[in-house]
Amino acid sequence: MTALLEVEDLTVRFHTDEGVVTAVDDLSYRVEAAETFGVVGESGAGKSVAARSVLGLIDRPGRIERGEVRFKGEDLLSMDESALRSVRGDEIGMVFQDARAALNPVYAVGEQIAETIEHHMGYDPAAAKTRAIRLLDRVGIADPEARYSEYPHEFSGGMCQRATIAMALSCEPDLIVADEPTTALDVTVEARILELLDELADEFDVAVQLITHDLGVIAGTCDRAMVMYAGEAVETAPIEDLYYDPKHPYTAGLMSAIPRIGDGRDRLRTIPGTTPDPVDPPSGCRFHPRCPFAEEACTRTHPSLVDPETGEAATLDDDRAAACLEYTEGLSGGLDYSVEVEEPRDERAGGDPADE
Numbered sequence: 001m002t003a004l005l006e007v008e009d010l011t012v013r014f015h016t017d018e019g020v021v022t023a024v025d026d027l028s029y030r031v032e033a034a035e036t037f038g039v040v041g042e043s044g045a046g047k048s049v050a051a052r053s054v055l056g057l058i059d060r061p062g063r064i065e066r067g068e069v070r071f072k073g074e075d076l077l078s079m080d081e082s083a084l085r086s087v088r089g090d091e092i093g094m095v096f097q098d099a100r101a102a103l104n105p106v107y108a109v110g111e112q113i114a115e116t117i118e119h120h121m122g123y124d125p126a127a128a129k130t131r132a133i134r135l136l137d138r139v140g141i142a143d144p145e146a147r148y149s150e151y152p153h154e155f156s157g158g159m160c161q162r163a164t165i166a167m168a169l170s171c172e173p174d175l176i177v178a179d180e181p182t183t184a185l186d187v188t189v190e191a192r193i194l195e196l197l198d199e200l201a202d203e204f205d206v207a208v209q210l211i212t213h214d215l216g217v218i219a220g221t222c223d224r225a226m227v228m229y230a231g232e233a234v235e236t237a238p239i240e241d242l243y244y245d246p247k248h249p250y251t252a253g254l255m256s257a258i259p260r261i262g263d264g265r266d267r268l269r270t271i272p273g274t275t276p277d278p279v280d281p282p283s284g285c286r287f288h289p290r291c292p293f294a295e296e297a298c299t300r301t302h303p304s305l306v307d308p309e310t311g312e313a314a315t316l317d318d319d320r321a322a323a324c325l326e327y328t329e330g331l332s333g334g335l336d337y338s339v340e341v342e343e344p345r346d347e348r349a350g351g352d353p354a355d356e
């Protein structure tokens with residue numbers, strides 16, 4: 001069965017003065033129709049570049065060197081710009097971190113949504129306006145008729161993000177790519193926006209590729225997720241497996257960085273060490289300098305993504321995969337960690353979006 005989105009062997013490089021940055025290295029994943037698929041990893045892992053490649057938005061000095069991005073079976077990378085633009089508006093919606101920047105400051109918010117609807121769905125202006133107002137209402141913007149004519153600077157950050165979600169949904173896409181949609185917002189607003197995305201994904205039967213550096217966000221919203229490190233996928237799994245039984249030491253490390261309810265910590269614990277230099281990543285397993293279980297072999301051999309039960313090469317259809325030598329060669333000390341998990345962040349705040 002072909003999945004809605006299939007990314008295969010994607011490699012993206014940036015040719016910079018400092019050298020060649022391999023931002024995404026041989027990345028493969030799939031997103032099924034109507035599922036929410038999380039992509040998680042620290043800053044610089046390649047999450048945004050992977051997402052932008054799907055949308056055909058890699059500009060110089062970036063270059064997609066290799067790979068396929070199949071959407072409904074068609075390779076987007078071989079489409080010309082105008083075909084791609086129409087897929088982007090009609091079938092794939094986008095939500096970015098900086099919602100205000102995604103809106104045009106000189107047009108009223110509602111008009112921007114209506115314009116998209118006219119352009120991509122062929123509605124006449126009056127019908128497009130009606131639909132835009134209905135969408136503003138659906139994403140929780142109070143008094144949508146009046147708000148329709150307001151400008152982005154009159155909207156709060158949370159309201160802007162609601163509006164871009166309305167815009168992304170306006171053409172009834174099959175996929176929404178949401179890149180850190182709540183990072184710029186405070187925690188209560190974040191929770192409400194995530195809840196909204198979750199509800200709308202269900203209601204509109206749309207798949208979401210949700211990019212975040214916060215595993216807590218993924219745990220609350222996604223069906224499956226992929227963990228990226230230094231341009232590569234190091235683990236993919238259904239969300240419960242990822243959360244309760246992480247197979248990669250990096251995933252386990254990210255887990256310990258999730259703030260747990262009631263543990264009295266108000267700061268994130270982070271994984272010791274820093275993300276590798278993207279121009280000259282470590283040999284062998286890229287995570288080895290930070291991995292508490294690393295052995296000599298990890299400095300030499302690059303682990304590929306395998307089924308952790310069998311050690312066989314992972315395919316796009318596999319739900320579970322991890323890239324650690326433990327599952328092929330075996331590490332003499334093994335992966336000696338256990339995960340204690342309290343409830344994920346499900347205590348979402350309710351309340352009035354007007355507070356945003």
Ligand SMILES: Nc1ncnc2c1ncn2[C@@H]1O[C@H](COP(=O)(O)OP(=O)(O)OP(=O)(O)O)[C@@H](O)[C@H]1O
Pocket residue numbers: 014016021022023041042043044045046047048049050060061062213278
């Ligand atoms: N325009 C660019 N020029 C040069 N290098 C770039 C460019 N865009 C991205 N990169 C590099 O590609 C790598 C991956 O970046 P990317 O933004 O995808 O990471 P990320 O996981 O999304 O992190 P963040 O959460 O900080 O956005 C980084 O090393 C980054 O420096």
